[in-house]
Amino acid sequence: MSADVSAYASRPWLALYREGTGPSLVVDHPTMLDAFRAALARDPRAVAVYYFDRGLTFAEIDSRSDALAVALTERGFVRGDRLALYLQNDPAFVIGLVAAWKIGGTAVAVNPMNKARELSYILVDSAATALLCLDELYRDVARAVIDGGGTAVRAVVTYSALDEQTRDDARVFSGAARISSDPALDLESVYQQHAGGRPEPSRPAAGDTAVLMYTSGTTGVPKGAMNTHANLAFNAQTYRDWIGLDADDRVLGVAPLFHITGLVGHIGLAMVAGCPLILAHRFEPGVVLDAIRERRPTFTVGSITVFTALTAIPGVTKGDWSSFRAVFSGGAPIAPALEAAFAEQTGLYIHNIYGLTETSSPSHAVPFGARAPVDQKTGALSVGVPVFDTIVRILGEDGEELPVGEVGEIVVAGPQVVPGYWNRPDATAASLPGGELRTGDVGFMDADGWFYLVDRKKDMINASGYKVWPREVEDVLYGHPAVREVAVVGVPDEYRGETVKAFVSLQPGADVTEDELIDYARRNMAAYKYPRSIAFVPDLPKTVTGKILRRELRQVTA
Incomplete structure (x- = not known):
């Protein structure tokens, strides 16, 4: 070991x-x-x-x-x-x-x-x-x-x-x-x-x-x-x-x-x-x-x-x-x-x-x-x-x-x-x-003992052989002031096998285009990770505990 x-x-x-805590x-x-x-x-x-x-x-x-x-x-x-x-x-x-x-x-x-x-x-x-x-x-x-x-x-x-x-x-x-x-x-x-x-x-x-x-x-x-x-x-x-x-x-x-x-x-x-x-x-x-x-x-x-x-x-x-x-x-x-x-x-x-x-x-x-x-x-x-x-x-x-x-x-x-x-x-x-x-x-x-959750195993996106974790893409998009909530899923793609799609609900009164958000993500992460498409929705589906349901969004794109 x-x-x-x-x-x-x-x-x-x-x-x-x-x-004081043992x-x-x-x-x-x-x-x-x-x-x-x-x-x-x-x-x-x-x-x-x-x-x-x-x-x-x-x-x-x-x-x-x-x-x-x-x-x-x-x-x-x-x-x-x-x-x-x-x-x-x-x-x-x-x-x-x-x-x-x-x-x-x-x-x-x-x-x-x-x-x-x-x-x-x-x-x-x-x-x-x-x-x-x-x-x-x-x-x-x-x-x-x-x-x-x-x-x-x-x-x-x-x-x-x-x-x-x-x-x-x-x-x-x-x-x-x-x-x-x-x-x-x-x-x-x-x-x-x-x-x-x-x-x-x-x-x-x-x-x-x-x-x-x-x-x-x-x-x-x-x-x-x-x-x-x-x-x-x-x-x-x-x-x-x-x-x-x-x-x-x-x-x-x-x-x-x-x-x-x-x-x-x-x-x-x-x-x-x-x-x-x-x-x-x-x-x-x-x-x-x-x-x-x-x-x-x-x-x-x-x-x-x-x-x-x-x-x-x-x-x-x-x-x-x-x-x-x-x-x-x-x-x-x-x-x-x-x-x-x-x-x-x-x-x-x-x-x-x-x-x-x-x-x-x-x-x-x-x-x-x-x-x-x-x-x-x-x-x-x-x-x-x-x-x-x-x-x-x-x-x-x-x-x-x-x-x-x-x-x-x-x-x-x-x-x-x-x-x-x-x-x-x-x-x-x-x-x-x-x-x-x-x-x-x-x-x-990490070396100090802090733990980091990357994602669920089943939610990993395989884009042209690269692993993309939805959580990382979501965290970047949350940094945009117009974004209220976001969920990222993998969708079928003829060329890449899978590609990255984001579902976004906006802050009240916010105005941003799909291209602007994609460009924001492109500037803040590796080329294989950023979303290729974004769908704007009023609200994201959630469990009664408030957890966003990616699986329902995957069904929408199927």
Whole structure:
């Protein structure tokens, strides 16, 4: 093994850690239920969740989750069963999680944008026996799936997004009304019928699966990543200790709770810190800005597209952001130009963070208070350094460990890496050999221990035999003042095999031509890299977490 290769094992990144932060984490709580109970014991009357004009205390979350747990056990839910959560960013998500854990169950996070086919797949694959569901989703999607048979669901509980608040903000609740979900149970009725009830205790173990979280399925059918209590407790505390948060902080929930960032960086963090979580049903920029002004959060983590949307609101000022001590961004790469623009508009430095569902949120983060470097060769902003107790290597095509500075697949080992995929031993063996995650992301480490994400392996463009990484082209185009968002894909080309095409949405009021943008790119990168064509679009397709969907753009060009 060369001196360069051995640098991974020697963990050069430790020298970059924030002063007073050690290389390892002593985890306070073996399970997420223990973390919740510790916060409850510390101060039952402290607010656990702010939701519009209402604040729910830890004691209220405790009593509501007790009532739901009792109702589920009365309907046959036993230790090891799965409770599917088909919800938005509402208090019911937190209550459903805690209820499932109290009776030894596993929560299954379901994207509320999923339609019948997708919901059916997850319910069947997970063998969920219970469903907690937004009432309109039950009416429009879930009821037909369950009535059609084929699932193991025998208990359904619905709730209204209008519950737990009285503001009824038309920007997110326009036309909303409480919907009768008979024969399903109503969550508010469950609270009344089982008030004061407590389930028989069924304490989860650290290695039990706390949440089944399904991958996006971009390279095949979705797989349920088994995020254990130990995985979640470790990385929730990683957030807390990496930044230095405590019960006096307030977490703004802008990422979807069904996504790993929202689950760990919002709910998990708020539980281990014992601080409030601020929710607003779904992301609507004006509503979230009002929540910032009213509740004065000190921390958030979300995709860069979320922060772009918030800073674009007319009338937003640096004063609106003055309560924040730390802002982190993950889920999609950040172009250096966007980081600089955010700092100019808010006065805050946005720290990069990187992870996957299979790493229970972060495997890398920029040390709090540090500034991520930009690689001079690729123009990429570093995604940070490996977090506590985490070893990251770069592997080549043949699985060999590559020297420092060389580009290859990022592989991660640490306490946050899931043990496998639900009922998929072959997929587990392929993606997690020896417990080390093959991420499918391509990047490199510099000599100081900073890591850089180049792109997804499957997104690489082969133009006349040259490798072109879309991320690098996008970062250059983001440097043009007219560009708001950009995505680059490869398209068939008779001469080059593949060539580079960019899809661009412009800043409001901006005026630039295709030729001007192509010329700008040509002047800032090698001749084989710059886009040969540019399509202007009003908006780019995105996932609910804000990640731009290149695959949809490739389909447009097919």
